[in-house]
Amino acid sequence: MKKVIVACGSGVATSQTVASKVTRLLKERNLDDIKVEVVDLKSVDTHIKNSAAYIAITKIEKQYPIPVINGIAFLTGINMDAELQKIIEACK
Amino acid sequence: MEFLGTIINYILNLGAPVFVPFIMLIAGLMVRMKLRDGASAAITLGVAFVGMSMLIGFMVDAIGAAAQTMMERTGIELSIVDGGWTTMANVSWAWPYAFLMFPLQVGVNILMLVLKKTDTFNADLWNVWGKIFTAFIVVAVVTPILGSVIALILAFVVATLQIILELNSGDINQHRIEKLTGIPGVTCTHRMLFFSAIYYPFDLLLRKIPALNKPMDAATLRSKLGIFAENHVIGFLLGVTFGIIAGYDVAAILMLGIQAATALMLFPMISKLFMQALSPISEAISDYMNKRFAGRKLFVGLDWPFMGGASEIWFTVIVAIPCTLLWAVILPGNKLLPFAGIINIALVVPAYILTKGNTLRMVILAIIGVPFFLFVGTQFAPIITDLGLATKAIDIPTNQLISNSSIDAPVFTYASSFIWQCSQGYFVPLILAVYWCIGYVFYARELRKEYLQETNQ
Numbered sequence: 001m002k003k004v005i006v007a008c009g010s011g012v013a014t015s016q017t018v019a020s021k022v023t024r025l026l027k028e029r030n031l032d033d034i035k036v037e038v039v040d041l042k043s044v045d046t047h048i049k050n051s052a053a054y055i056a057i058t059k060i061e062k063q064y065p066i067p068v069i070n071g072i073a074f075l076t077g078i079n080m081d082a083e084l085q086k087i088i089e090a091c092k
Numbered sequence: 093m094e095f096l097g098t099i100i101n102y103i104l105n106l107g108a109p110v111f112v113p114f115i116m117l118i119a120g121l122m123v124r125m126k127l128r129d130g131a132s133a134a135i136t137l138g139v140a141f142v143g144m145s146m147l148i149g150f151m152v153d154a155i156g157a158a159a160q161t162m163m164e165r166t167g168i169e170l171s172i173v174d175g176g177w178t179t180m181a182n183v184s185w186a187w188p189y190a191f192l193m194f195p196l197q198v199g200v201n202i203l204m205l206v207l208k209k210t211d212t213f214n215a216d217l218w219n220v221w222g223k224i225f226t227a228f229i230v231v232a233v234v235t236p237i238l239g240s241v242i243a244l245i246l247a248f249v250v251a252t253l254q255i256i257l258e259l260n261s262g263d264i265n266q267h268r269i270e271k272l273t274g275i276p277g278v279t280c281t282h283r284m285l286f287f288s289a290i291y292y293p294f295d296l297l298l299r300k301i302p303a304l305n306k307p308m309d310a311a312t313l314r315s316k317l318g319i320f321a322e323n324h325v326i327g328f329l330l331g332v333t334f335g336i337i338a339g340y341d342v343a344a345i346l347m348l349g350i351q352a353a354t355a356l357m358l359f360p361m362i363s364k365l366f367m368q369a370l371s372p373i374s375e376a377i378s379d380y381m382n383k384r385f386a387g388r389k390l391f392v393g394l395d396w397p398f399m400g401g402a403s404e405i406w407f408t409v410i411v412a413i414p415c416t417l418l419w420a421v422i423l424p425g426n427k428l429l430p431f432a433g434i435i436n437i438a439l440v441v442p443a444y445i446l447t448k449g450n451t452l453r454m455v456i457l458a459i460i461g462v463p464f465f466l467f468v469g470t471q472f473a474p475i476i477t478d479l480g481l482a483t484k485a486i487d488i489p490t491n492q493l494i495s496n497s498s499i500d501a502p503v504f505t506y507a508s509s510f511i512w513q514c515s516q517g518y519f520v521p522l523i524l525a526v527y528w529c530i531g532y533v534f535y536a537r538e539l540r541k542e543y544l545q546e547t548n549q
Contacts, residue, residue: 009400009437012178012363013218020371038364041400042322058401059274072275075215076392077382 002034002091005048006055006071007041014057015039018074022055025084034091053090066090107484108186109141115191116369123376133369137185140365144182145487147362148175151355151432152488154331158348159429161338168421172473172493176432178363179486180496183476184221185366186485187228189244193220193251198377200255205385212262213381214255214281214393217374218367222283222500223251229509232475237512250508254283257504261285262393264536267543268445273399280445281393284438286501288446289531290464291457292538295446298453308451310403317410321435326413327356330431333417352431359432396441408440408454412462416497419462428469433498439465446535468502469495471510503528 004022008015019036026034039047041058048054054064057071067090073083103111113134120130152173163169184190197220204210227247234243258281266279298304320326331352335345399405416430436458443457473495480486480494488494499505507525514522 008397012360013367014395014397016364016367017218017371017374020368021375024375040323040360041397057398060401072278072394072398075394076278077378078277 002052003050004034004036004053004055004069004087004091005039005044005051006036006057007039007044008057009041012038014075015071018055018057018071021074022084022087025080026087029088031088031091034087053087055087104188104483109138109145109484111188112141112185112190113138113369116373119191119194119373123373125372125376129372133372136365137369140362140369141182141186141485143362143365144178145485147355147358148179148182148486148494149488150351151175152492152494154348154351154355155334155429155431156489156492158331158334158338158340161340162334162429165339166337170420170427170429172428172470172495173488174428174431174433174469174497175494176359176434176496177498177500178359179432179480179494180225180476180499181221181363181366183480183483183485184224184228186483187224187479188483189227189247190221190224192248193223193227194373194377196248196251197223197255198381200252201259201381202384204256204259205388205390210259210263211389211391212259212266212279212281212393213385213390214259214262215378215381216281216393216395217377218370219282219395223254225499226254226505226509227251228479229472229475229505230512232478233509234512237515246512253508254504257286258283259393260536262391264539265445266391267546268448268539269399271546272402272445272449275398277391278394278398279391280396280399280441282396282441283501283504284396285442285445286504286528286532287438287442287461287464288535289528290503291443291446291461292531292535294457294460295443295453298456304452304456305450306452310407310449310451313451314403314407314410317407320410320413321406323360323435324353324357326435327353330356330434334429356432396437399441399444402444402449404449404451404454405437405440405444407451408443408458409435409437411455412436412439412458415459416462416466420466420497423463423466426463426466426470427493428466428473428495428497430466430497433465433469433496436462436465436498438498438500438502464502465497465499468499468506469497471506472496472499 006015006019015038019038023036053067055069055071060068069083069086073079116137117130117134155173230247230250231243234246262279262281328349331349335348413434420430439458439461443454447453473493476495477493503524507521510521511525
């Protein structure tokens with residue numbers, strides 16, 4: 001079981017939308033062993049250690065040891081497939 | 093007819109935790125969800141209602157008791173418990189006509205796009221509850237003046253106005269938001285940005301003071317103060333503060349601190365369930381819109397968090413917390429004890445865009461903005477409490493009022509719902525409406541000018 005995290009400012013609406021969408025897309029591809037978890041933006045650092053990728057909704061300047069995925073793509077639909085592929089790669 | 097009325101009353105009396113999931117199931121099947129998924133989403137929604145209701149009850153017990161003791165001891169009457177935006181969303185989704193807001197928002201958006209009155213597609217279908225919120229406030233204010241049928245019609249008229257203005261706000265703010273965030277093709281359609289109109293005249297003055305226009309390193313300040321922006325830490329500190337003012341003993345003070353931390357930490361966790369349940373519907377609508385307008389360059393309207401990377405926002409939010417508490421004590425007529433709404437994003441994000449991220453001006457504007465939020469929060473409390481109790485979305489003792497110290501776009505929401513009181517000789521909402529309109533028009537003009545200048549070069 002690999003974990004992917006999504007974060008937004010309140011850790012509720014936007015990140016949960018992205019998480020639901022990514023979960024559904026992964027399910028359609030029969031990738032049930034990837035878990036998408038919503039976390040609060042302020043606690044991202046504590047979750048990074050045991051995650052395979054970080055789906056960010058804000059612009060990221062900081063460097064992370066795991067791949068950072070553009071979460072906006074899942075809200076707008078633009079480049080969504082490419083970003084999804086990155087998640088799948090990160091979880092291999 | 094009477095028979096139909098009996099059935100409707102029976103359904104409504106089941107309470108929101110039962111009838112809203114039922115509506116959700118029907119809506120889910122309409123957007124072609126599988127029965128199994130639809131049922132799962134519907135039950136999740138019911139769980140969200142009951143979970144929120146439990147949590148609100150828990151919070152009101154803990155904080156309400158402290159507020160009562162604080163009042164007896166100090167004479168400061170802050171009797172309305174602040175449930176934050178999560179409580180507002182909970183009560184809004186319980187409004188019997190809530191789900192009608194989905195087709196209304198999508199319909200108005202399509203019409204505006206077809207008529208080329210906007211370039212924004214509002215993909216933020218979570219904040220449909222913001223329209224529901226305004227609508228039920230309108231119903232409550234207008235019903236005693238003009239009757240329940242006209243009130244309901246007006247509620248949907250005002251909600252339509254809000255939908256149009258959100259699209260317009262998305263259009264006018266897009267260029268500056270792209271500049272600030274570096275994210276192309278998106279904008280913010282959240283009504284919290286309406287509050288820029290109230291800040292605008294103040295900011296025009298502040299811009300004239302050279303000392304306020306120096307850049308400040310918000311990132312460093314934020315990393316020092318960062319821990320105070322975490323929900324449980326703020327909750328603990330507030331609980332301890334209330335306990336001390338109430339004159340509790342040490343054990344009780346610490347217990348109140350932990351209880352307050354519990355409430356603030358669990359609120360987003362439970363609220364997430366609403367989003368989880370509703371996301372299949374919002375995804376279906378988004379997919380439909382993307383197909384419908386494929387080929388046309390649209391700005392995608394989102395909720396505010398994509399701007400949440402800005403340190404200036406978080407720094408100002410933290411600084412605003414003690415200021416909000418101070419205002420709550422000294423503002424005449426305020427009855428709201430700031431608590432769950434105290435991390436007030438709606439106070440700060442409009443100032444962030446207006447000042448282009450100037451931290452000092454953001455802080456000053458936020459301090460100016462707080463009284464508007466407290467005033468509107470106090471005014472709305474009986475309406476919110478009544479609807480919550482009537483729909484069984486909240487379960488709190490009678491005589492206890494609940495509200496929110498961070499109602500988004502407080503002036504617009506208040507003015508557009510209370511303006512009907514003019515017929516009863518009360519003109520404050522009208523004055524605020526005029527103030528808001530003038531502010532909005534001039535701010536829009538500034539943004540337009542900036543867009544034209546920067547794209548011509």
